[in-house]
Structure formats: structure tokens, C-alpha cells
Amino acid sequence: MDKRTLHLWLANPNDVLAEGVAEECDRLLTEDERARLQAFRFERLRHEYLTTRALVRTALSHYHPISPEAWRFTLNAYGKPTADADCAMQFNLSNCPELVVCLISHGAEVGVDAEPWARAKEIAEVAHTVFSPLELEQLETLSGPEKGDRGVSLWTLKEAYIKARGMGVSLPLKKISFVFGGAEGIHLELDPCLNDESERWQFCQLDHAGHRIAMMVERTAGPELEVLEMRPLLAESTKLSDGVVRWYPYC
Ligand SMILES: CC(C)(COP(=O)(O)OP(=O)(O)OC[C@H]1O[C@@H](n2cnc3c(N)ncnc32)[C@H](O)[C@@H]1OP(=O)(O)O)[C@@H](O)C(=O)NCCC(=O)NCCS
Structure with missing residues (x-):
């Protein structure tokens, strides 16, 4: 993987239901992760958690010679989690009941957020906050x-930014603006209190x-996105054709 390339790995938590898969995923967990898994009261959340752990561990092992469970x-x-291994890989995760995503870069800070379109109404209700x-x-x-579509875009872009910064909702969300239109397509405006440069x-x-899915990445020349799907879970990944994206702001 070179410094311009970003890999987005996708998995579906429903695939944990296939015979033997939950057990295989469970074998990859540390004791702490297993304790966290068992603390989830709902099966849906256990499936998301198992899928997320299996995806990040398997994906990272594609780039660095460490076995998934290690x-x-x-x-x-x-x-925000980072890998302890002495490798340049950066990653970020987002999970939903039917989709888990893991964005991986070689060196650049990354943030990713995925939301179902079905959340548009819920997002509209809290837009003002x-x-x-x-x-x-x-x-x-x-x-x-x-309007619903814009709400989902704004939400995922803001979330991807605060996750790329690694500071989550401790950042003042209302001081971060994604402005649509103009020559740049969409541009990011940051209040000085964010201590960051939109450039x-x-x-x-x-x-x-x-x-x-919104992705936020530290700037490199000519970024290229590859989308890889791991279905069934733990199977060899396949490259999807939908990696052609428009990067903002337009140069
Ligand atoms: C914790 C937070 C980083 C993401 O929470 P979320 O939207 O519930 O969850 P996502 O599925 O997108 O991401 C969860 C993953 O992000 C990673 N993560 C956790 N804290 C993080 C942080 N500070 N920065 C970056 N990534 C983080 C973890 O890998 C986590 O998954 P894991 O616990 O299984 O390892 C934070 O942004 C938050 O609390 N958001 C609440 C939602 C909100 O109000 N958003 C406003 C958008 S406008």
C-alpha cells in the first residue's frame, strides 16, 4: 500500500450468523475484548462488535506480518484506537447493524463514519443541536x-472529521461547518477554537x-480509494468497483 492509497474494508454483522463464524471471530479476541463482548445485552450489538474486531484484525494483517489475533x-x-505494532498503518472504524467499515491508510490520519439513510429523519430532529x-x-x-440527504451528509462528514481528529464529541460540533456549493464543491470551515487548519x-x-459513508483523510496528492468487501466474514476479501469517489474540496 503506498501513501496515496486508502483502503476501505466493509463487512456485514449479519454474516456472524453463519455456522461456525461467531466462534472463529471469538478466537481472535483478547480477554478484555471478550469481556466487553459479553457485557453487551443485545445480540445485535454482540454481532456488530465481533464483526468489527474480526474486520480490523484481519484487514491490518494484510499489510503487516502479524497474525489477526496478535x-x-x-x-x-x-x-480512538491505534495499533501498538511498529507499523505505519492508521485506521478508523464505524459500525451499524448492517455495515461495519474500516478505513486504512499508510501514515495519514483518517476518520470514517457510516450511517444508514434510514436515519435521515432522526438526524433532522437533532440537526439544531x-x-x-x-x-x-x-x-x-x-x-x-x-433535505434529508443533506442532513445525512453533514452528520457523517462531521463525525468523520471529529474521528480523524481522534477527539470525538469533545470538539464543538457547531464550530465545524461543511459548506456546500461554489468552486470547491464542498469545503470545510473551522472556527479558530478548533486549533486546526481546514487545508x-x-x-x-x-x-x-x-x-x-464519509471519509476524512490528511491531505496527500491524488488520493486513491480502493473498496474491499469481506463477505462472508473472514473469507478472502473482494475488490468492489464503487471506489470511484469525488474528493473535496476540489483542487
Ligand atoms: C465515539 C464517537 C467517536 C463515535 O461514536 P459512534 O457514532 O457511536 O460510533 P461509530 O460506529 O461511528 O464509531 C465507533 C468506533 O470509533 C472508534 N472510536 C472511538 N472513539 C473514537 C475517537 N475519539 N476518535 C475516533 N474514533 C473513535 C472506535 O473504534 C469505535 O468502535 P469500537 O469501540 O468498536 O472499536 C463519537 O464521535 C460519538 O460519541 N459520537 C456520538 C454521535 C454524535 O453525536 N455525533 C455527532 C455527529 S454531527
Whole structure:
């Protein structure tokens, strides 16, 4: 994997239900991970968790000679995991009941968020609590499906940014604006209190299986995205054709 390439790995938690798969995934877990798995009260959450662990461990082993069960991770103060191994790989994860995604880069910080389109209504209801005044102003000019679509885009892009920063919702969401339109297509505006430069980042969105996926990556020249699907879970991955994305802001 070279420094320009990004790999997005996809898996579906429903695949844990296939015979023997949950047991095979379980074998990859550390004792701490197994304890966390057992603490989930709902089966759906256990499937998401198992799928996420299996996906990140198997995917990272494609790039670095460590077996999937041998990876160890450290969380930063806000919960972002990084691999302990002395390798350049960076990754970030997002999980939904029917999709788990893992974005991997060689060196660049990354953040990813996936949300089902079906969450559009729920997102619209809390828009005023998370979107910036500028984002809300643009949102109010839209109606119907276009408005719902914009809400999902804003949500996933903001989430991908706060996850790339590794600081989650400790960052002031209303001070981060994704502004649509103009020569750049979409551009990021950051209040000085974010202590960051928008020029540091580029981002894209991809729709897959009823979900929107937003990716935020530290800027490199001519980024290339490859999308790999691991279905059934733990099987050899296949390369999907939907890796052609538009990167923002346009150069
Ligand atoms: C924790 C948070 C980083 C993501 O939470 P989320 O949306 O529930 O979950 P996602 O499925 O997208 O991501 C979860 C994964 O992100 C990773 N993660 C956790 N904390 C993280 C952080 N501070 N930065 C980056 N990644 C983080 C973990 O790998 C986690 O999965 P795991 O626990 O199974 O390893 C944080 O952004 C949050 O609490 N969001 C709440 C939702 C919200 O209000 N969003 C506002 C959007 S406008």
C-alpha cells in the first residue's frame, strides 16, 4: 500500500450468523475484548462488535506480518484506537447493524463514519443541536428528500472529521461547518477554537448498501480509494468497483 492509497474494508454483522463464524471471530479476541463482548445485552450489538474486531484484525494483517489475533491496540484519551505494532498503518472504524467499515491508510490520519439513510429523519430532529449556523442556513433552503440527504451528509462528514481528529464529541460540533456549493464543491470551515487548519484535510463520501459513508483523510496528492468487501466474514476479501469517489474540496 503506498501513501496515496486508502483502503476501505466493509463487512456485514449479519454474516456472524453463519455456522461456525461467531466462534472463529471469538478466537481472535483478547480477554478484555471478550469481556466487553459479553457485557453487551443485545445480540445485535454482540454481532456488530465481533464483526468489527474480526474486520480490523484481519484487514491490518494484510499489510503487516502479524497474525489477526496478535494485534494489540491502545486507546487515546477520547477512545480512538491505534495499533501498538511498529507499523505505519492508521485506521478508523464505524459500525451499524448492517455495515461495519474500516478505513486504512499508510501514515495519514483518517476518520470514517457510516450511517444508514434510514436515519435521515432522526438526524433532522437533532440537526439544531449539532449543525453549525451556516450548515443550518443552507439546510433550510432545501426540502423533502434533498433535505434529508443533506442532513445525512453533514452528520457523517462531521463525525468523520471529529474521528480523524481522534477527539470525538469533545470538539464543538457547531464550530465545524461543511459548506456546500461554489468552486470547491464542498469545503470545510473551522472556527479558530478548533486549533486546526481546514487545508490539512480532504474528504469524500460513498453510498453503499443503503448507507452513506464519509471519509476524512490528511491531505496527500491524488488520493486513491480502493473498496474491499469481506463477505462472508473472514473469507478472502473482494475488490468492489464503487471506489470511484469525488474528493473535496476540489483542487
Ligand atoms: C465515539 C464517537 C467517536 C463515535 O461514536 P459512534 O457514532 O457511536 O460510533 P461509530 O460506529 O461511528 O464509531 C465507533 C468506533 O470509533 C472508534 N472510536 C472511538 N472513539 C473514537 C475517537 N475519539 N476518535 C475516533 N474514533 C473513535 C472506535 O473504534 C469505535 O468502535 P469500537 O469501540 O468498536 O472499536 C463519537 O464521535 C460519538 O460519541 N459520537 C456520538 C454521535 C454524535 O453525536 N455525533 C455527532 C455527529 S454531527
